[in-house]
Amino acid sequence: MSQKDDTALARAVAVCRATLKKDPMNLQASFDLGLALTQSNQMVEGLTRLDQVVKRVPNNPQLRLAYAQALLLGKKVDDACMHLDETLRLAPNEPPVLFKLASLYRSVGRLDAAIDCFSRLVVLKPHEPSGYSNLANAMTRVGRFKEAFLHYQHAIALNPQSATYQFNYGKALEEVADYSGAEMAYRAAIELQSEFVEAHWALAQLLWLQGDLEAAWEYYDMRLFRRGFERRTEVFAKPTWDGSDLTGKTLLFYGEQGHGDAIQFVRYADMIAERGARVIVECRPGLVTLFRSLETVDQVVERGQPLPAFDCQLSMMSAPVVFNTSRKSIPGKTPYLYSRPKDRVDLPGDSSTFRVGLVWAGNPDNQPADARRSFPLSTYDTLLTLPGIEFYSLQVGKPAQQLAENEFGSRIFDLGPKLTDFATTAAVVEQLDLVITTCTSMPHLVGALGREAWLVLGAIPDFRWFLEGEDSEWYPTIRLFRQKERGDWRPVMNEVKSALEARLKN
Incomplete structure (x- = not known):
């Protein structure tokens, strides 16, 4: 928050306190004071005052909605959702309230409730394209693609000059592997808004995914102007x-x-x-x-x-x-990074066995990408029954907790706490015979070290791995295993198991 905002909030707090000193029963001043205090991070007094006003005026949806927003600011999600639900009960047909409700529901992950609010909105305002676009975005998040496409198309028909609607439609089409449709939508967005940064970046990744690197470069560097990029x-x-x-x-x-x-x-x-x-x-x-x-x-x-x-x-x-890199000129020579003997970590287990490192998840906050690439630790259960192998977890972050929660966790040595930086991780990787991993930083590290990795890719892979093939032009020591149907990891893991059995025989 800027100093200007702090000053304005301090002034608002002072004005409200002065009003309440003269008129202690002034509900509006009390409520405004509560909002100003919560926005100033004075949560205890702020939320108390808001709660007192809402209890005295329980049937005002605007007051209850504002209270719910303040509760979310104070990270009291359960209480906030209770008041959001009550707001919807009080104002089931008020468009401004429904729009705010939908946005807040979406922010806390209650997508079904957000869809309900947006669905009411399009009935109440059938000629407003933003309602259809927002409804489609929410439906895409929960995999209701066919319905979402109809709503995107309706929004575009109502406002064909909106580059944003075209872009969102393209992102949804890409989620179902309609790459030609997605490309058309991205190009339409750029045609409507030539400096549409996200559309350039999405088109560049899509062209790269399809193997056309030279065409991708025309749009690729626009990412340097994306929101959040720090142009230092x-x-x-x-x-x-x-x-x-x-x-x-x-x-x-x-x-x-x-x-x-x-x-x-x-x-x-x-x-x-x-x-x-x-x-x-x-x-x-x-x-x-x-x-x-x-x-x-x-x-x-x-x-x-x-x-x-x-x-x-x-x-x-x-x-x-x-360097105008093409698929034929990718600098694929490895290794180009090296571990240091001083970073070596002694591994538990039998050093005479075949040693395999495992990674199964990326950063769960990186959505929607993580939903396409990560799978539960239990997906590896078919591998963990193979004899003659010592398994080592290289998983870090919250997904590593699955080791303690899974019945197969005891079959895996947990090295996560030892991986303090990538140099230490590199020293561990050098002692393993193979790393099996999902699409995180791990395959890049293993490949750059010139060590062997098997990369398990989702049906919609990250752009750098292209759409087809078992080999990686970027890393000669990486083998790619590709999921056939989105969400179904069992067939591809069976392929990994067969390959591992063959590897052990050899």
């Missing part, structure tokens, strides 16, 4: 490298998105150094030690630390554009 003054004060001569110059090669992205594209540091540059790599803290194993990099700087002097800069993810 200290970086963008210097020119972006365009492929020109670098002799005698220093280039800042910085990580932009996730750990896996940085590991995948930091390989281009070698090619930049070949152009005569002194290369400085900037990355997240967990990657610093690992990236210091890059042979052609002069310096590795942790993100957030002062930057040394440099002449030009380039995002790691933009390197394929500058």
Whole structure:
């Protein structure tokens, strides 16, 4: 919150207190004071005052709705939902209330309730396209695609000039693997709004997914203007490298998105150094030690630390554009990252057995991508019965809790607590014979080390793995196992089991 906002809230609190001093029974002033206090993070007094007013005026949907919003701000989700439900009972046919209710329900994951509110809205306002678009978005989230498509089409028919409706329609089409339809929708969105950043980024990923890298580059760099991307003054004060001569110059090669992205594209540091540059790599803290194993990099700087002097800069993810990478020219030489003996972690179990690392989930907050790639630990149950194998969990984060909750968890050595950074993880990976993983940063690490990984992909894979094939042009030591039907992991895991049995025989 800005200082200007803080000042305005402090003034509102003072005005309300002054009013209540003169008129202690002024409900509006008491309610306004409660709102101002909660927005100032003074939750206890703020929520108490709001609760007192709502109890005295129980049948006012606007007051109850505002109270529910304040409760959500105070992270009291259950109480907030109770008041949202009561608001809906009080105002089942009031469009402004329904719209706010739907948005709040959606924010707490109650998508069925959000769909109910949006469905009421389109009945009450049949000529308002935003209602149909929002309803379609919510239905897409719960997999009701056929209904969602009809509502997207209705919204577009009511407002054919909306680039946003076209974009949302494209995202939904991509969820059911209608890639040609999605491409048409993205292109329509860009035609309507040439600087539509998210549409450019979505189209670039879609073209890449389908293998047309050269076409993807036309739209790819627009991601640098996405909402949330930090265009840091200290970086963008210097020119972006365009492929020109670098002799005698220093280039800042910085990580932009996730750990896996940085590991995948930091390989281009070698090619930049070949152009005569002194290369400085900037990355997240967990990657610093690992990236210091890059042979052609002069310096590795942790993100957030002062930057040394440099002449030009380039995002790691933009390197394929500058080098005009095609599928035939992907720099797939591995290893390009290395572990250090000093980071070695002694593994439990029998070192004479075949050692397999397991990862089954990504960051659950990264939606909708995580819903397409992650599966429960129990999906590996068919592998855990195979004799002659020691299994090691490389899973970190909240999904690692499944080890304690699953009956097969005792068959797996949990290494998660030991994986303090990627250098330590690399030292563990070097001791394993194979890593079986879903689409997280792990396959990038294993592939960059030149070690063997089997990557289990969802039916709609991340763009970098393309749509078909068992091999990865990015990592020669990675084998791809592809899910056939969305949500059904059993057939692909049976393929993994068969491959593992064959591997053990050999």
